[in-house]
Amino acid sequence: MTEFSELGLSPEILQAISDTGYTTATPIQAEAIPVALTGRDVLGIAQTGTGKTAAFTLPMIERLASGRSRARMPRALVIAPTRELADQVSAAFERYSAGQVRKLSWALLIGGVSFSDQELKLDRGVDVLVATPGRLLDHFERGKLLLTGVQILVVDEADRMLDMGFIPDIERIFRLTPPKKQTLFFSATMPPEITRLTKQFLNDPVRIEVARPATTAETIAQHMVRLPTSDPKAKRTALRMLIENEGIKNGIVFCNRKSEVDIVAKSLRTHGFDAAAIHGDLDQQTRMRTLDSFRSGDLKLLCASDVAARGLDIPDVSHVFNYDVPHHADDYVHRIGRTGRAGKSGRAFMIVTPADAKNIDKVLRLIGKDPEEVVLEGVDFAAIKDTPRDDRKSPRGRAAPRGRSRDGHDRPPRARREEASEIPVAPVATAPAEAASAEPDRAPAPKAEPRVADAAPAVRSAPRGERRERPSAPKSRPREESDDGRGAEKPVVGFGSELPAFLARPTTSGRK
Secondary structure (H helix, E strand, C coil): CCCCHHHCHHHHHHHHHHHHHCCEEECCHHHHHHHHHHCCEEEEECCCCHHHHHEEEEEEEHHHHCCCCCCCCCCCEECCCHHHHHHHHHHHHHHCCCCCCCCCCEEEECCCCCCCHHHHHHHCCCCCCCCCCCHHHHHHHHHCCCCCCEEEEEEECCHHHHCCCCHHHHHHHHHHHHCCEEEEECCCCCCCHHHHHHHHCCCCCCECCCCCCCCCCCEEEEEEEEEECCCCHHHHHHHHHHHHHHHCEEEEEEEECCCHHHHHHHHHHHHHEEEEEEEECCCHHHHHHHHHHHHHHCCEEEECCCHHCCCCCCCCEEEECCCCCCHHHHHHHHHHHCHHCCCCEEEEEEEHHHHHHHHHHHHHHCCCCCCCCCCCCCCCCHHCCCCCCCCCCCCCCCCCCCCCCCCCCCCCHHHHHHHHHHCCCCCCCCCCCHHHHHCCCCCCCCCCCCCCCHHHHCCCCCCCCCCCCCCCCCCCCHHHHHCCCHHHHHHCCCCCCCCCCCHHCCCCCCCC
């Protein structure tokens, strides 16, 4: 075991470490801190929960002790994949730098927070900038941030960046920072895309690998529950039985989809469990408030998506429940890594259904072991059926689908158009006031002749050179000669008996 006092850190930092209760460094800290203090690039590979945050925070504080920050030009930059992890890094920096003679300044750039508050800190100048990729580039594009003064660049949880699609943003950030800088690159796994990134942007890094990539800690007891059905209600029943049988202190329930997180949290609360949800669709204040409640012990069960699986340092998590088998096998390692941290023991359970056949095979191949199977007795899970509400049903009944006749037979579009052309136009009633205001000077149209042949000359053009005279409009009928026999109290509806000539023309078949 290596003591922090043996790593070359200043007395102020050692005192801050001692105040947090730590005296012995983890393997990744013991190997990474001395190298980082020399200014060399570091490629750190270690499973989650091994203390990577302190491995780059402590040497960064030591190197930034001398010097001064300038407005909008941070001296060190830490990139994290999620808001929660970025907030955790900033808290660690504040905790470890508290005893410095010259207090170092820092700023947190994450989404869900006002731009103006973050800009005020940038204008004053910060030594360390902790940010998520998207919000960092937003400030840069607004002209509120310059990255030409960055001396130390830290990329934390790089494989999570890959999963979330941040690699193009990371490449752009690397190009915006000076080529002569120290880069500390940390990841739990090394997929090919991450390897390519390190070869492209790191300068002769010291590779520090304290554990085989994507391995689970020996302090975590892993269990698996197989169900004969994939019904969501059966899975929720199994989850509640596991929680009741274990008598947990606190735990995290992981789901693959954000919508499922809300459903599971609501189900647990309905059955009397103290549970709350956290996922990417919630506003930042709600997410931070929920995490603070879980850290303080006020909240017992945290239902989460993978936003909480990477890098969050939540002490004393006794249990982790995989309500869904993760789609990516690496996520299983990160999920259960929330328990069994810092040498403490933890228990992890995974609910497996027939629909998880492919995903569970990937997980078992990755971890290289079979979790102990747990049998839940006393319940026939195959008989449990969920009955979700069908919102499509309406008490008012359904209208016939568009394009379908009342007798239920479909008609082709062209046939519907041809039928429509043969249907006489229904009269349209016009209010007397509206008709008078719309066309005050127009007289009633002339009465059309009953024969089409006789009506045709009325629309024929006059010979060239001759003056075409418009037919005079017939005089309005007397009030007592109205069609309905009730005098002029009711106006003429539609065309009445007067059919315009253009409506009397024969239709052309097949014309659209």
